[in-house]
Amino acid sequence: MNTHFKLSSLAACLTLAVAGAQAAGPLFLNNNPANLQPLRWDMSQGPIKVYTDIGAFSRKNDGTVFLSEAQANNITAFSLKQWSSVTTSTWRAETDPAKFTPFSQVPSIGVDVKDGATASLVYGHYNEGGFYVIYDVDGRVLEEFFGVPRDQVLGIAMPEIAEDRDGDGYPETIVKATAVMNGWTVSHESPPPGQRSQPPADVNGTRYAGIFTHEFGHAINLSHSQTNGQLAYFSEPGFGRDLYPGVVGCVAPVHHWLKGPNDSHIDPKNIETMFPFIDPKNVAKGRSPGFEMSTVDRADDIAGISNLYPTADYLSKTGSIAGTLTLKDGRTGFSGINIIARNVKDPLGDAISVMSGDQTQGQIGPDGRFRINNLKAGESYQIYTEEINVGGYPTQPTMLMSQPEYWNEGESNDPRVDTACLAGAIKAEAGVTKTADLIFNGHTDGVQYSFLTAGYLTSLSDDGQRAGGVIGQDTPFVWDAQTGPRLLPQELDLLASALSTMTGDGSQMLVEANFDGQTQWDPDGNPFTLKQMALWNYDSNALTPLGALSNHCDSWGGHISSVGWGMNRKGSAAVGYSTYENADGSCGEFNSQLGTLSVVPYLWTADKGGRPLRLDGLNMDWMPWIRAAGVSADGGVVVGQGNGENAYAWIKEGAPIDLTALTGAYVADLVSNDGLRVPLATERGVLLWNPTLGTGPSAMRSISAPKYCTDFPFPSWDGIDHCKVEGAAWVEANFGVPEQQLNGISDDGRVIIARVGSFFTSIAGFMWVEDLGWLGLNDFFRKQGVVEAERYGMENPIAVNGPGNTLVGGVTGLQMTWHVDMKQVYVCEGGANALVAFPTQAAAKVKAGARLGRCEIN
Incomplete structure (x- = not known):
């Protein structure tokens, strides 16, 4: 039966x-x-x-x-x-x-x-x-x-x-x-x-x-x-929507069957x-x-059905190409990439596609194997890699972790000799399977740009080998270079926007957890348990409570009484915000002068426990919340913000300093480990504030900021390139300095990472380095020869490690994280490439006359 x-x-x-x-x-x-x-x-x-x-x-x-x-x-x-x-x-x-x-x-x-x-x-x-x-x-x-x-x-x-x-x-x-x-x-x-x-x-x-x-x-x-099909339905001229019957930059685009120039339909x-x-x-x-x-x-289509139900003479009458797509190591197979063979004489009329690993569909792990049948005997074909554009496939489509490229007889991972447009032609023979292995391009030395995982990694260990972050909005996980991703216990939370939540040795993460186990009820009668700041230990899975100002007040951000936003590298000081209760036990006002403030800035240190930071002297009109976001190694310098538009600081737990009133800063989330550098984002650019020098002009140092037109484009809603028409000065006069979202700082404050721009113009990732100034990350990757970054780059760097030589980030709005190892970078010195340590040695070399990047790349 x-x-x-x-x-x-x-x-x-x-x-x-x-x-x-x-x-x-x-x-x-x-x-x-x-x-x-x-x-x-x-x-x-x-x-x-x-x-x-x-x-x-x-x-x-x-x-x-x-x-x-x-x-x-x-x-x-x-x-x-x-x-x-x-x-x-x-x-x-x-x-x-x-x-x-x-x-x-x-x-x-x-x-x-x-x-x-x-x-x-x-x-x-x-x-x-x-x-x-x-x-x-x-x-x-x-x-x-x-x-x-x-x-x-x-x-x-x-x-x-x-x-x-x-x-x-x-x-x-x-x-x-x-x-x-x-x-x-x-x-x-x-x-x-x-x-x-x-x-x-x-x-x-x-x-x-x-x-x-x-x-x-x-x-x-x-x-x-x-x-x-992708050409016929999704390729439109302009707005970056050109698609190609081959590798981008190597052939002319072909457009939508209804749109674009008539000769390209x-x-x-x-x-x-x-x-x-x-x-x-x-x-x-x-x-x-x-x-x-x-x-x-x-x-x-003929190949598709014939592969499943072949006649006895199908393979003997047609030619085939088979191979394996691997990462740049030449060993690790990579599934889910589209591979197309096009007849050199008739690239649109005679073309066949496959996906790497489509015969195993991920069931045996990474599988880069592919086979293209039904090739016309005597005809020559070129094959190349591309991403699946859109649509559902049983083999999970994956991101192209390198530059798209053609296969050629000298196929290798070296982008200097195996350039993307270097194409070899394979002549099909009846009954014969030709071999064409494809290897992702990418240098094995210098800057290493690697895709890690789906999710936001928001903090890094000092050695760059461990990172913490979230999947979704608040599910915490850890990525480890040796063991891969690991979800934390499901009862723990971590906010996606929280920064600096991992200790420098990678042993602990700042999370939210429930400790008393007591069930409470919201106004609708739904049960919940109230969580508070805690340190989670990677090795022991143990939790250390960091307390809260209230054991029953529920924050507007969820069923939480205190939220950790940042901590120092040793895990001995942590900051965030906490709910609080009045003398009569009600939740809400901290005192009669603070109106309806719902949460207040909170500092925890290992020696003194948790307590609120002072708010006296601040104008609290229309200020529903204030949080602390960054803390120095000794806990003496704390910075934070209120209502998303005001910046504050607390020195040795003294009265709050209104940095917005002093400098125009709209955010202060970061502080160097020694507390000597606090980057402040303002409408005129970034200031570096040294709190030990007070709050006068001598304590403030301008490090400028990336600018429209000169550092990254200014696409306008009206379709006019105002950088070309009116010029950079006109754009700056009318639209100002791009907004800076400062996401990370090295321990010594010599490296700062930022997302610059807005959704209404454009967004780009930048890195400020002492003695080098602002570096556009995509341009930095290009000059370092990081071809893997050509497609996605990094417009949203999120975290940098203590030494400032490793960062993680991705593309705004996508839960995808790339890891960038910059421990060694190339400089062009005396016409020769030299690998040097980043950032200090690289900055010294450039200061002495070298150029940052490989000599062969302009």
């Missing part, structure tokens, strides 16, 4: 795209770790039997039938015939509509499937096996059964049930597949005369047929692919059927991507 396995609810869905290792890979594997294989239909019993829905497929606005059941059956037959007619594939299905079995003749169904309830008669049941096609006339099946919006998803199909016929406990044979086609999205009304805002009616469903053919590909067990006929987006509505110059994607005539 064969055992049936219901496959996961992975929905291979096709998404509406409107204006604005093998091709297609397998969708499902048998999950046998000892012998991973794609699921396949058994073709030894003849064509797959087809069952179709009854009732209309699409209706007009007035409720009359637009596409009938018979018309829908004709589209089904047409699309199945496309896949069944591939000469190098053995897959076949019934393609005669007269031989389709309507649902009314299937005893276990027997009705028109039109909503979630009737869909449950099809899904989850073997019924009679075969392929079941639902005509969802108004999108209710999609919305009620699958929970997806009918105006965004055009169809969903998948192999649904598979059998274990060889008795190994894993299913390998598909016995039932289903497809639901969204008739609600069919263009059924023609626009009024002279009006072009609406596409013409799809009278016979010829444009919508592309969705049928695509979804039926999933039922065959084909995944998505990305070969030309891609012809819709070149879009592969299994690309995950489609435009079934629009027609231009008689061409429709909806129709073009309904035909299986692209090399990529």
Whole structure:
């Protein structure tokens, strides 16, 4: 007896795209770790039997039938015939509509499937096996059964049930597949005369047929692919949205089939059927991507089905290229990168894509293997790497951790000789598999830029080998160079915006934890436990409470009585904010002079415990909160801010110093370990304040700040490059100095990292180094030859270690963290490259006349 396995609810869905290792890979594997294989239909019993829905497929606005059941059956037959007619594939299905079995003749169904309830008669049941096609006339099946919006998803199909016929406990044979086609999205009304805002009616469903053919590909067990579709739907001139049929900078861009210069439009006929987006509505110059994607005539789609169901002579008649994509070490395989082979003579018309590791889909760990079949014998092909642009894939798409590049005969990791545009051509031979291993480019010396993990790392140990941060908004974790990421106990919290939360030796982290175990209730009656600042020990998992000013007052930021924001490198002093209670036990006012202040700055030291910092003398009007954010090694210098726009300092726990009133500073979060340098962000630039010199002009040193036009661009909402038109002085006069978000400082204060700019203009990552000034991080990486940073760079550096030679950060808004080891950097001295220690030795060399960066890079 064969055992049936219901496959996961992975929905291979096709998404509406409107204006604005093998091709297609397998969708499902048998999950046998000892012998991973794609699921396949058994073709030894003849064509797959087809069952179709009854009732209309699409209706007009007035409720009359637009596409009938018979018309829908004709589209089904047409699309199945496309896949069944591939000469190098053995897959076949019934393609005669007269031989389709309507649902009314299937005893276990027997009705028109039109909503979630009737869909449950099809899904989850073997019924009679075969392929079941639902005509969802108004999108209710999609919305009620699958929970997806009918105006965004055009169809969903998948192999649904598979059998274990060889008795190994894993299913390998598909016995039932289903497809639901969204008739609600069919263009059924023609626009009024002279009006072009609406596409013409799809009278016979010829444009919508592309969705049928695509979804039926999933039922065959084909995944998505990305070969030309990304060019056709997402490449638009300007705004950084140009896409290329090759490596960026090596070939000219090709644009959206409707947009861009006419001579750069891609012809819709070149879009592969299994690309995950489609435009079934629009027609231009008689061409429709909806129709073009309904035909299986692209090399990529033909390779996809032929790889799963090859004829006996398929591989002997065509050529193949196989290899492995590895990191720059040449050993570690890397999954999830798109690899495309393009015919040198016909790069758009003859192209096939694969994903590295698509035959194992991450089930055996990193796998960089790929294989490209169906290459025309006698033709020459170039292969290159790119990221998956968008869409769902069973092999997890990954970020390109290097520069995109072509394969060449001298493939290596050295970007000086293996340049991105250096391309080799491989001549395909019938029945022969050529080898082409790809290695990510990147230097193994000098600055090392490495992707670490998904999440925000916000603090670093002094040696740069351990970092702490958060996943999501407050789930703390630690990354360790030897053991990788580790989640802290789930009952602990850490705010994503908190800085300096790890000790210099990496042994402890500043977190929030509950110690009394008592349950409280919020105003809605929901239970919670109140948390407070604590130190968590990496090795022992032990917690040390850092106290709070109240054991029952709940902060506006959550069920927390005290929050840690920063601490010194030894963990002997920590700062943040705390709730408090009045003499009568109520929560809120610290004293009658402070209005409705909800939380107050809080200092904890190992010798004295926790206490509030003074607030006397401050103007507390409209000041709902003040927090302490940074503390020196001895706890004597504390800085912080209030209400997100005022900066304060406390020296030896004395009266607060209003740094905003003194300097115009709008933030003070950082202090050097010795307390001698406090960077202050102001509207005129960054000041370095030495608290030991008082608060007069002699205590303040300007270190300027990056500027628009000269240090990074100023893209304007009006589309005008004002840097070119009016000049840098005009931009500064009208828009000022870019905002500085100062995120980290080295122990000696000689290195400061910052995110500069705003979401309304542009954002860039910078690093200030004593004697070197402000360095744009992306320019610094470029001059150091860090090709891995070309694609993403670092616009949001978040933390720097004590010595100032390692930092972590990423891209604003993305929970992705890169690790930058700068312990040694290159300077060009006397025309020769020299590796020197950073930052002190590098700064001294530059001061003596050397240039920061490799000599061969301008």
